[in-house]
Amino acid sequence: xxxxxxxxxxxxxxxxxxxxxxxxxxxxxxxxxxxxxxxxxxxxxxxxxxxxxxxxxxxxxxxxxxxxxxxxxxxxxxxxxxxxxxxxxxxxxxxxxxxxxxxxxxxxxxxxxxxxxxxxxxxxxxxxxxxxxxxxxxxxxxxxxxxxxxxxxxxxxxxxxxxxxxxxxxxxxxxxxxxxxxxxxxxxxxxxxxxxxxxxxxxxxxxxxxxxxxxxxxxxxxxxxxxxxxxxxxxxxxxxxxxxxxxxxxxxxxxxxxxxxxxxxxxxxxxxxxxxxxxxxxxxxxxxxxxxxxxxxxxxxxxxxxxxxxxxxxxxxxxxxxxxxx
Amino acid sequence: xxxxxxxxxxxxxxxxxxxxxxxxxxxxxxxxxxxxxxxxxxxxxxxxxxxxxxxxxxxxxxxxxxxxxxxxxxxxxxxxxxxxxxxxxxxxxxxxxxxxxxxxxxxxxxxxxxxxxxxxxxxxxxxxxxxxxxxxxxxxxxxxxxxxxxxxxxxxxxxxxxxxxxxxxxxxxxxxxxxxxxxxxxxxxxxxxxxxxxxxxxxxxxxxxxxxxxxxxxxxxxxxxxxxxxxxxxxxxxxxxxxxxxxxxxxxxxxxxxxxxxxxxxxxxxxxxxxxxxxxxxxxxxxxxxxxxxxxxxxxxxxxxxxxxxxxxxxxxxxxxxxxxxxxxxxxxxxxxxxxxxxxxxxxxxxxxxxxxxxxxxxxxxxxxxxxxxxxxxxxxxxxxxxxxxxxxxxxxxxxxxxxxxxxxxxxxxxxxxxxxxxxxxxxxxxxxxxxxxxxxxxxxxxxxxx
Numbered sequence: 001x002x003x004x005x006x007x008x009x010x011x012x013x014x015x016x017x018x019x020x021x022x023x024x025x026x027x028x029x030x031x032x033x034x035x036x037x038x039x040x041x042x043x044x045x046x047x048x049x050x051x052x053x054x055x056x057x058x059x060x061x062x063x064x065x066x067x068x069x070x071x072x073x074x075x076x077x078x079x080x081x082x083x084x085x086x087x088x089x090x091x092x093x094x095x096x097x098x099x100x101x102x103x104x105x106x107x108x109x110x111x112x113x114x115x116x117x118x119x120x121x122x123x124x125x126x127x128x129x130x131x132x133x134x135x136x137x138x139x140x141x142x143x144x145x146x147x148x149x150x151x152x153x154x155x156x157x158x159x160x161x162x163x164x165x166x167x168x169x170x171x172x173x174x175x176x177x178x179x180x181x182x183x184x185x186x187x188x189x190x191x192x193x194x195x196x197x198x199x200x201x202x203x204x205x206x207x208x209x210x211x212x213x214x215x216x217x218x219x220x221x222x223x224x225x226x227x228x229x230x231x232x233x234x235x236x237x238x239x240x241x242x243x244x245x246x247x248x249x250x251x252x253x254x255x256x257x258x259x260x261x262x263x264x265x266x267x268x269x270x271x272x273x274x275x276x277x278x279x280x281x282x283x284x285x286x287x288x289x290x291x292x293x294x295x296x297x298x299x300x301x302x303x304x305x306x307x308x309x310x311x312x313x314x315x316x317x318x319x320x321x322x323x324x325x326x
Numbered sequence: 327x328x329x330x331x332x333x334x335x336x337x338x339x340x341x342x343x344x345x346x347x348x349x350x351x352x353x354x355x356x357x358x359x360x361x362x363x364x365x366x367x368x369x370x371x372x373x374x375x376x377x378x379x380x381x382x383x384x385x386x387x388x389x390x391x392x393x394x395x396x397x398x399x400x401x402x403x404x405x406x407x408x409x410x411x412x413x414x415x416x417x418x419x420x421x422x423x424x425x426x427x428x429x430x431x432x433x434x435x436x437x438x439x440x441x442x443x444x445x446x447x448x449x450x451x452x453x454x455x456x457x458x459x460x461x462x463x464x465x466x467x468x469x470x471x472x473x474x475x476x477x478x479x480x481x482x483x484x485x486x487x488x489x490x491x492x493x494x495x496x497x498x499x500x501x502x503x504x505x506x507x508x509x510x511x512x513x514x515x516x517x518x519x520x521x522x523x524x525x526x527x528x529x530x531x532x533x534x535x536x537x538x539x540x541x542x543x544x545x546x547x548x549x550x551x552x553x554x555x556x557x558x559x560x561x562x563x564x565x566x567x568x569x570x571x572x573x574x575x576x577x578x579x580x581x582x583x584x585x586x587x588x589x590x591x592x593x594x595x596x597x598x599x600x601x602x603x604x605x606x607x608x609x610x611x612x613x614x615x616x617x618x619x620x621x622x623x624x625x626x627x628x629x630x631x632x633x634x635x636x637x638x639x640x641x642x643x644x645x646x647x648x649x650x651x652x653x654x655x656x657x658x659x660x661x662x663x664x665x666x667x668x669x670x671x672x673x674x675x676x677x678x679x680x681x682x683x684x685x686x687x688x689x690x691x692x693x694x695x696x697x698x699x700x701x702x703x704x705x706x707x708x709x710x711x712x713x714x715x716x717x718x719x720x721x722x723x724x725x726x727x728x729x730x731x732x733x734x735x736x737x738x739x740x741x742x743x744x745x746x747x748x749x750x751x752x753x754x755x756x757x758x759x760x761x762x763x764x765x766x767x768x769x770x771x772x773x774x775x776x777x
Contacts, residue, residue, distance in 0.1 A: 073444050073727065074776040076422055077662075163748070164586040175585055179533070181745030265535050265591075267738040269745075284412055285734050286771065287440065289419075 067293035076289070089294035097282070098273060099295055103302060106275040109185065110253035113192040114246050120193070121200025122242065126230070129208045139205075146198035154262030157191040161263075179264055184272045188260055195259070196249055203245035207238040247310045251303050275299045363457070363672045365401025370669050373417060373428035374484075375656060376407035379616065383689040390685055395676045401669055411437070421661065422446040429664040430673060432656045435471050436723055436733065438481045442473060443727030443777070447480045447659040448667055449473070454660075457671035458482060459678065463696045470722035471653045481657035482674055483695035485686065488651040488716035489540065489609045489632060492618070496626045497525060497605040505628070506606060509635035510545060510572060513606075517582035520605035527582035529604035530573075531595040532744060537609050538573065539736040540652055543723060545569035549636035550645035554724040554732055559772055561735070562758075562765040565636065570739060570757045572637040574747050588748045599623070608632060611654065612693055612713050629712040631719070650719035655695065693717065731771030735764035 067089055069075075075082040093099045128139050145153065160167050161178035168174050178187040211234060219233045257276035260268065266285065268277050279299065283292035377384040384407070392403040406428065408414045414433065421427025422444060433441055441447055448454070450472075455461050461469065464483055473479030491506050491513075498504060501519045517527025531537045546553055549565035560566070577583040584598060596614050599607035600621035607614075610629070618627050634648045635641060642648065658677065660670045676682055683699035686692050693713055694700050700714055723729060739760045746752035 072774070072776075073440060076419060076444055077446050079423055161589075162586070163589040165589075175748065177588060177745055177748050179589060180741065180748075265533070267535075267734055267741050269741060281734070284415055286731050287415075 063293050063296060066290055067297050069290050071288075071290040071293075073287040076287075082290075085290070089290045090298070093291055093294045093298060097291070097295075098270075098278060099275075099298065101270075102273055102275045102278040103298070105185070105271075105273065106254045106299075107302070109189055109192070109272075109274065110250045113189050113196060113253050114250045116189070116193045117197040117200045117249060118242065118246065120197040121202075121245070122204045122238065124197070124201040125204035125208055126234070128205070142201055143198050145195045146202070148195070150195070150256070150258035151262055153191065153195045154259050157187070157194070158263050161187050180269045182271055184264060184269045188263065188272050188274075191259060191263060192253055192256070196253065199249055199252075200242065200245045203241040204238055207241035208234065210241075211237045243310070247306060251307065254299070254303060275302075363399050363401075363668055365399035365666070365669045365672070368401040368666060368669060369404055370395075370401055370430065370666055370673055371404045371406065371428040372430040372432075372673065373406045373408065373414070374432035375414070375434075376409050377690055378409065379613075380690050387682075387686055387689050391673075391676055391682050394679075394682065395673050398676065399669060399672050401666075401672075403673060418444075418446070421663070425663040427661065427663070429661055429666050429670045431659050431661065432484060433481070433659055435481075435483075435653050435655050435657055436729065438471050438473075438657050438659075439723075439725045439727055439729050441659055442478075442480050442725075443775070445777075446662050448662050448664075450479050450482070454668070454671045457668055457675060459675045463678070463698065465695060465697055465700065465718060467718050467720045468653060468655070468695045470720065471725060472657065474725045481659050482678065483655055484658045484677060485656045486693040486695045486713075486717045487611050487613070487654035487656070488693075488713055488720050489611055489654060490629045490651070490712050490716050491632055492599060492607040492610040492614065492627055492629055494525075494599070494602065494605045494623055494626055495628050496623075497602075501605075506630045506633075508631070508633050509640065510633045510637045511635075511639075513608075513633050514572075514576065514580050514582065517576070517606065518580060521582045525602065526584045526598075526604045527580075528576060528606045528608060529590075529595040529598040530576060530583045530587050530608070531590045531592040532577070532588045532740065532747070534591040534595070535737060537592050537595075538740040539733050540609055541573050542566060542569045542736055542739075543652065544632065544649050545572065545636050547647045547649040547721060548634055548642055549639070550643050550647070552647075552724055553736075554726045554728065554768065554772065557772055557775075559732070559765060559768045561732070561768050562762050567754070567758055567761050568637055570743075570761060571754060573740075574743065574752055574757070578747060578750060578752060585748070588744050602626075612691060612710070615691060615708055628709065631712055631716055634719075647721055648719055649721040651716045651721075653720040653722050655693075726772065727775050728768065728771035732768045735767040735771075738767075739764050 066079075068084060068086060069079075069082040070085045070088075071079055071082050124142055128135055128142070158179065159165060162168075163175050163177060165178075167178065168176050177183060215233060216229070219229045224233065255276060256274075257280060260272055260274055260277050261280070264272055264277075266277070266281055268274075268281075275295070276299075279292050279295045282288050282295060388403070388405040392405070395401065395403055408417065411434065414431075417427065418431065418441070431441075431447075450458075465486070468483040468486055469479065472481040472483070493506055497520055501516075503516055503519070507513045507516055514527075520527040543553060546563070546566045546569050549569070551560050551563045551565045553559070553561055553566070577585065577587065584604070587595065587598070590598070592609075595604075595607060596610070596617060598604045599610075600614075600618055600623055602622045609632070618624060631650050634650055636643070636646060658674050660667050660674075664670055678696055680696065680698045680702060683694035683696055684702060684704075687694055687699070687703060693710065694703070700717075703710060703714075724732070726732070739757070742760055743752055743757065746756060
């Protein structure tokens, strides 16, 4: 027996008239254009554009400028007259600091944390998809780690990870150091996974709720059992939301400052000297603002790579959707 | 293209306004000032560290000082507090860059050299000193970190916070001793006698971000090594390596410290001492007294000076310094961009006046920084004399703009050594290797000093 794919099990969408296509054809034939393509009131975007300019573009440009000058505690007062050093800060950041190691640590721990949160989040979403008594309470409880402030999460895990803390008591590993040495990396991953899996759960839940009832019925009529239903019906629907959740989650982990800062303090053990911590120490302990800005720019570029790939993929995807603008 | 031009124009306007306001701050008039300052209709902005434990009492103190200030000058004070050094530094940065912000800052003593290096704070001249009530009213040692020398000072001590040893008198008596020794070796021998099945000799916060470097600095200074002298850095001196060995050895060799302390900050070490499970708590300040008064050791605690004889010695070498404590506490500095510098000096006069200093002690438990207020301290459940003695014998950490990096490098040696300390594999070679890394880091910071 062959099971229909998710795409084939969407007759109601396939049966919809292709509105965009029709509109496009009407336009090409010189007919009436849609309101979005005629006399566009683009000025309505001005407030949003101004906000973006003030909140994103100008600080970004200032950050870029700071990365190109020798701004530190000695030149802070005359920062407009600070010597321009070109790419020297970037070169120093890459060749003379632990930036590359910090990038590796940030990316590896972030990807690892995301990979570990996916099965947890999807399983939790699947487990709470069908109605059962107390489902609302369970769903609320699942969100607790996500809604707790990062500072509180870090403080709680710091207590758990103490040498005489509860984790060592449970594991019978008295005295083991979790907040220093190689174990600190795993401590960071554990705390991050604990606080981040509900995000995957939320996105998975949203994906599951978008599966039409008819699709489940069709799969049942085809005789699909739970695993095949999950594999060939539900998972294809989850692919988009979970991929987006993975991307956002990973970027959030890379940028997460509070968790490692509160968990380990400064100076941080070398095994968890992640990018935000290194940038912070350079700016606020060594007071080398130019060098720190260069590190921040590097981290921005780092974050933009997967974001760009994803946005490209989404753009390609939406053009195939009915109503998508080509 | 048009949008690019608009953006460029906007940036130019923003930059011009920033630089103009900066100029405004830099050219503030500084003419001679009469003793009586008329500040009627003016408001002064003061930015001070928050007392998170006694926030209501701190507000009451602010109100009291503000009322007195208004009575004397006619001006109001707008008080603002910060919870962390990070918050304060961000404020200083934005204010310095924009030329607008608080007129008066309260900063940590060890941050003063860094603040000095920014050039963003007023160098105190005779007129300002006079407005503040004179230099002589302060305990001389407390001015040791106000500037590189007496002619170039930017800071005035608001509060004294020296470090001493807290010790459990009951455990000391049980072991047949009366008070802590004045040498580090003697202290370890005492700690060994005090270590029993129910208590350790000392509570040490190995994972604290601030305490460990103070031990290392103190032992090194007592051995004659200032760590930084001008452009010369001597972190890799054998005296400093020995200081680290001693510090780590309390746990690994002497076994006078709870092994769990590799994960403790100072609060956790204080909790251990307060529960009666440790006989001594070195590097304690008077701020722990409220905690001790509510603890199992209430009434059984006394304080003594930290040892001033370096490890491995029976007496201090001739070039050694009697460093009983770093100069701890809060310094007041006036922003260079302030248009009300003399009014700020008048507020400092009120804040460091005997009445306000005693009120600060009564309300917040903070020791005064002036001679008159120290002499007039009221009776207390605790004997404050060791704190006052430690304050008078406090020594300044090197007055270098690179101190922040040096301090970080010194603490980093401890942080990166904790796994080996915990597993019992930390040896002199590894300590030396990390100290050499710290030396390079400190040298690099010192080389970057400008001006």
